[in-house]
Amino acid sequence: MSILVVGSVAYDTVETPFGKAERVLGGSASFFSVAASFFAPVNLVAVVGDDFGDEQLLAFRGRPIDLRGLERTAGATFHWQGRYSWDLNSRETIRTDLNVFEFFKPRIPESYRSSDVVFLGNIDPVLQREVLAQVEKPRLVACDTMNFWIDGSRDELRETLRQVHVLLVNDAEARELSGEWNLVKAARAIRSLGPRTLVVKKGEHGVVMFGDDGSFAAPAYPLEEVFDPTGAGDTFAGGFVGYLASAREQGDAVLRRAVVMGSTLASFCVEAFGLDRLLTLSRADIDRRYRRFQQLTHFESV
């Protein structure tokens, strides 16, 4: 089943305690697409400037990532620059140059409109709805958002959420969206807005999913070296949605495996700068680490 993703393709300049990467390929749709492409064909919709060349596209080549929806327009590509704290647990945005992304109006190519699964990256909820209006009936709509929209476009976001099956947010966003500190209460409030499944990403503390069949919790994979957390959440979403798109059945058991698959991909993402680790990854690497997640979490009945 094919996946339509709408989001950002950007240049990232990232400083971590371990080094600096200048203007490397980033953006939510980039991380998502590479991660999801291990499982299903991806139809990418994003915008870049005329400073974005074939070299950057190499990351997507040789993968089932359709680039007909990657619009190139006059101007500079979205550039984000940030710096992580010594413990990687907080980051400071040094600059955000939206550039051509500021006027992004997602246009869905004709050939994408029958995509089975849609992932609405973290863009204006009005644009997210415009994307949904351009596609035929997708089997699954998953969605990301952020504090900027929760604060500034609450009503529009609520309207979008009515059309969403799975919402993926971090714990701070879940709390802000619901007005509830307790995540169980937050989940109930958010699920009443539309999404039947809520996936709450907690970074190094793992993921909790709330759905019709109860809740599921998975730890993050304990890593000895975390190099660059940039893109981990988008990579999680790519692994999660990608796995769902590849699965023959639906339901709680598939969603649980998808959470672990998302966590697996995210655990690789943070091992190197930007997309570097994802680009050298094999399906065998992924399956091996998925099995390690099973070893990490398995316990028997008493």
Add this chain to the structure above:
Amino acid sequence: MSILVVGSVAYDTVETPFGKAERVLGGSASFFSVAASFFAPVNLVAVVGDDFGDEQLLAFRGRPIDLRGLERTAGATFHWQGRYSWDLNSRETIRTDLNVFEFFKPRIPESYRSSDVVFLGNIDPVLQREVLAQVEKPRLVACDTMNFWIDGSRDELRETLRQVHVLLVNDAEARELSGEWNLVKAARAIRSLGPRTLVVKKGEHGVVMFGDDGSFAAPAYPLEEVFDPTGAGDTFAGGFVGYLASAREQGDAVLRRAVVMGSTLASFCVEAFGLDRLLTLSRADIDRRYRRFQQLTHFESV
């Protein structure tokens, strides 16, 4: 198998956003003993003042908790007073009156000396070693500590750790003890000091255990109402050590089940003030929630 526990029995005055409890029974050894007593006989060693009466002892009565090691001496019982933040994620100590606990010299009754399992609560590491000197060869020595000893008695603590099989600490303590921020590195450093197994408690984010057979991660049980976190760590330890003492085999699989049993007991502890919830708990309640932990964490192979 019987468990010897040495720690504090105290009065706690606790304020949470949901109310206040004045001078209720608390202390690490109290929470530990009640939790552990669901699984194995407990031999309690602690000290209280002459303000500690039969009413307080009721919590221990009717359970397999031997009180011959509960010394009563002239003076006032240890009293701790604290206040939790609105989100229960931080707490402020308003007063700590050590009282008779300041001069606590654990004396192990003759009848306790053959205890199979020893839990060294969070006391001066010199006293922890004096306890070990008074017991015969226990099958298992588990130990708690805190920043006060890690900072102030580092060498003494290291000496104690050489005799410890399982160390239970929270994530901040693991980082401080090892000087490593990354928990995988912290675990390696701490395990090189003596304990073959390190259990890192992360509160609402669950538990990670590091041992000879790799690592194990368990989430905290998602609760809709967290009322009072006081004693959750000691209750975890009681469930964990209690389960280990009750198990016929040893090894990684048993340690994993013990982590989940500790998490199960801790999830009940926080549902009411002080020991209140633990005192109304049945073994059937415990086993039911253990099974819910299995549902919460189970996922299949891909």
